[in-house]
Amino acid sequence: xxxxxxxxxxCFLLLLISIVGNAQIKFIESISPxxxxxxxxxxxxxxxxxxxxxxxxxxxxxxxxxxxxxxSQESAVNNINGVVTQTLSLxxxxxxxxxxxxxxxxxxxxxxxxxxxxxxxxxxVSNKASSNNGQNNPMAGLQSPxxxxxxxxxxxxxxxxxxxxxxxGETVQDKVSKNMQLKLQTSKSSCYVGEPxxxxxxxxxxxxxxxxxxxxxxxxxxxxxxxMQQIDQSSYNKEKLNGREYNVYLIRKAQLYPLQAGTIxxxxxxxxxxxxxxxxxxxxxxxGTMFSENVSLSSKPSSINVLPLPDKNKPSNFNGAVGNFKIxxxxxxxxxxxxxxxxxxxxxxxxxxxxxxxxxxxxxxxxFEVFETKGTDNxxxxxxxxxxxxxxxxxxxxxTLGKYTIPKISFSFFDPTTRMYKTVSxxxxxxxxxxxxxxxxxxxxxxxxxxxxxxxxxIFSNRWLVVLFLAWLILTGVIIWMRNEKKKDNKIKSAVVExxxxxxxxxxxxxxxxxxxxxxxxxxxxxxxxIDFYTLINEEMKxxxxxxxxxxxxxxxxxxxxxxxxxxxxxxxxxLQTQALLSDIEWQLYTPFERxxxxxxxxxxxxxxIQLHHRQYD
Numbered sequence: 001x002x003x004x005x006x007x008x009x010x011c012f013l014l015l016l017i018s019i020v021g022n023a024q025i026k027f028i029e030s031i032s033p034x035x036x037x038x039x040x041x042x043x044x045x046x047x048x049x050x051x052x053x054x055x056x057x058x059x060x061x062x063x064x065x066x067x068x069x070x071x072s073q074e075s076a077v078n079n080i081n082g083v084v085t086q087t088l089s090l091x092x093x094x095x096x097x098x099x100x101x102x103x104x105x106x107x108x109x110x111x112x113x114x115x116x117x118x119x120x121x122x123x124x125v126s127n128k129a130s131s132n133n134g135q136n137n138p139m140a141g142l143q144s145p146x147x148x149x150x151x152x153x154x155x156x157x158x159x160x161x162x163x164x165x166x167x168x169g170e171t172v173q174d175k176v177s178k179n180m181q182l183k184l185q186t187s188k189s190s191c192y193v194g195e196p197x198x199x200x201x202x203x204x205x206x207x208x209x210x211x212x213x214x215x216x217x218x219x220x221x222x223x224x225x226x227x228m229q230q231i232d233q234s235s236y237n238k239e240k241l242n243g244r245e246y247n248v249y250l251i252r253k254a255q256l257y258p259l260q261a262g263t264i265x266x267x268x269x270x271x272x273x274x275x276x277x278x279x280x281x282x283x284x285x286x287x288g289t290m291f292s293e294n295v296s297l298s299s300k301p302s303s304i305n306v307l308p309l310p311d312k313n314k315p316s317n318f319n320g321a322v323g324n325f326k327i328x329x330x331x332x333x334x335x336x337x338x339x340x341x342x343x344x345x346x347x348x349x350x351x352x353x354x355x356x357x358x359x360x361x362x363x364x365x366x367x368f369e370v371f372e373t374k375g376t377d378n379x380x381x382x383x384x385x386x387x388x389x390x391x392x393x394x395x396x397x398x399x400t401l402g403k404y405t406i407p408k409i410s411f412s413f414f415d416p417t418t419r420m421y422k423t424v425s426x427x428x429x430x431x432x433x434x435x436x437x438x439x440x441x442x443x444x445x446x447x448x449x450x451x452x453x454x455x456x457x458x459i460f461s462n463r464w465l466v467v468l469f470l471a472w473l474i475l476t477g478v479i480i481w482m483r484n485e486k487k488k489d490n491k492i493k494s495a496v497v498e499x500x501x502x503x504x505x506x507x508x509x510x511x512x513x514x515x516x517x518x519x520x521x522x523x524x525x526x527x528x529x530x531i532d533f534y535t536l537i538n539e540e541m542k543x544x545x546x547x548x549x550x551x552x553x554x555x556x557x558x559x560x561x562x563x564x565x566x567x568x569x570x571x572x573x574x575x576l577q578t579q580a581l582l583s584d585i586e587w588q589l590y591t592p593f594e595r596x597x598x599x600x601x602x603x604x605x606x607x608x609x610i611q612l613h614h615r616q617y618d
Contacts, residue, residue: 194322215270261308323352329426339436
């Protein structure tokens with residue numbers, strides 16, 4: 001019976017939202033640019049506006065295009081003159097297979113159980129040379145900075161060494177070992193948990209080659225901030241190595257923030273190189289034979305000693321922040337009525353592991369009703385460590401008039417330069433809440449000034465009557481459905497009871513912060529072709545949450561997990577991060593395209609969130 005009333009409640013809630021709510025769901029398909037060259041990159045964007053429960057988005061047929069990347073996900077919340085608009089977008093990076101005019105058909109989305117269809121779009125592909133190749137492709141250069149590029153052709157100022165000449169008695173292996181090296185360089189070999197390390201992979205070469213990255217390190221155990229987008233992949237530097245000068249190309253550059261103490265190994269990167277040689281049979285002359293050899297280069301792995309943060313003098317409100325920060329707090333208005341909503345603004349500025357900062361603890365007055373927190377990042381990823389600010393907007397309401405004080409808000413962090421914990425605080429905030437005038441008093445004068453309403457408008461101006469009438473219709477339908485499905489429902493209830501009785505006998509596995517709860521996923525990543533990645537990370541992430549919080553398996557998903565974690569006292573910011581991760585994993589499971597370039601990023605996010613869950617009770 002509880003199941004029936006639960007369904008009835010959700011039906012009623014959806015009906016109420018559809019009638020009373022002002023926002024309308026929109027599903028839009030767009031492309032940029034609409035006119036492109038045959039070698040250009042094109043971005044297809046599928047955007048859903050004002051949807052609270054997106055179950056699935058199916059892209060259109062893209063048989064005339066090669067899918068280079070995606071889907072990547074974007075989300076945003078806009079507030080314009082009090083009207084809040086929420087958007088979720090999926091982006092695909094495409095390249096045309098041929099020239100001509102193409103119609104990309106509509107996409108479909110399932111939202112709240114209902115199927116929506118987007119618009120179709122037209123794209124024209126001409127035979128002209130590309131003028132924007134790489135500018136419209138967000139993935140360009142990340143996986144293969146040397147793809148299709150002869151690194152000795154441009155720029156012209158590049159030094160041409162004669163090491164490409166293969167003389168009598170010399171072998172390709174000897175030439176490569178003496179003139180090409182892939183090296184990993186780190187800014188330090190030891191650091192604290194949360195303190196950044198700069199890892200740089202460089203190719204040192206004196207040979208002519210075309211090179212492609214075939215294996216990027218996954219950086220397991222770190223929160224990763226990639227800096228590749230700030231590097232010009234076509235440029236190079238000159239450096240000396242063991243007394244010899246080389247042309248040096250940047251392969252990858254990233255900030256690594258350790259998530260746990262211990263010795264963590266940075267994996268090797270691998271480059272496949274097509275190296276060009278000239279062979280002379282009898283000394284140097286004009287009859288040299290040019291040929292190419294495929295050569296694979298790998299860097300040597302490196303180990304980082306990560307020190308645990310000290311327990312001595314650790315503040316009770318410390319939540320993993322490492323760096324140097326300050327905090328400010330204010331309210332939008334210090335004077336408002338009981339009819340209005342206030343907003344507390346907390347801004348943390350400084351440098352450190354800013355991507356992992358969570359909402360500070362706040363001592364709210366007892367009569368305050370607090371709503372969901374919204375976080376906004378303004379972080380500069382070009383500095384080491386990260387710098388900038390992180391703002392937390394917390395709406396609240398007060399039902400009783402009076403004068404209130406929000407106490408100082410304290411924020412604690414560990415400063416690795418001084419090896420000490422520090423605590424900074426905001427100032428107290430005084431608020432004066434007056435009695436509201438009430439909505440009914442305002443409506444009287446408005447009604448007197450309005451023109452007579454049409455029949456349809458008069459019906460919908462009494463929305464609650466419409467809601468009650470439709471609710472009565474729904475209730476009648478549910479009662480009829482109950483009679484027809486009673487036997488089936490009883491069987492389902494019996495099965496649920498039996499499953500719960502069995503599950504209560506299972507003793508959850510003990511939780512340890514030193515254990516890798518994504519072990520199967522990590523093993524899959526180590527393989528050359530990890531086709532089961534998203535299935536494994538989905539199972540292991542949910543298994544961790546089940547063991548950590550003793551949750552029934554059936555409620556561990558992106559839609560229903562929030563309430564369960566809230567009851568367990570998990571920080572609201574961490575709940576949102578966990579739900580977003582599970583949602584992203586579920587998207588990747590049920591969209592039809594391969595996205596191998598996101599595996600390491602997804603794994604790193606999951607490890608970060610697991611560590612944050614451990615810190616809840618440390």
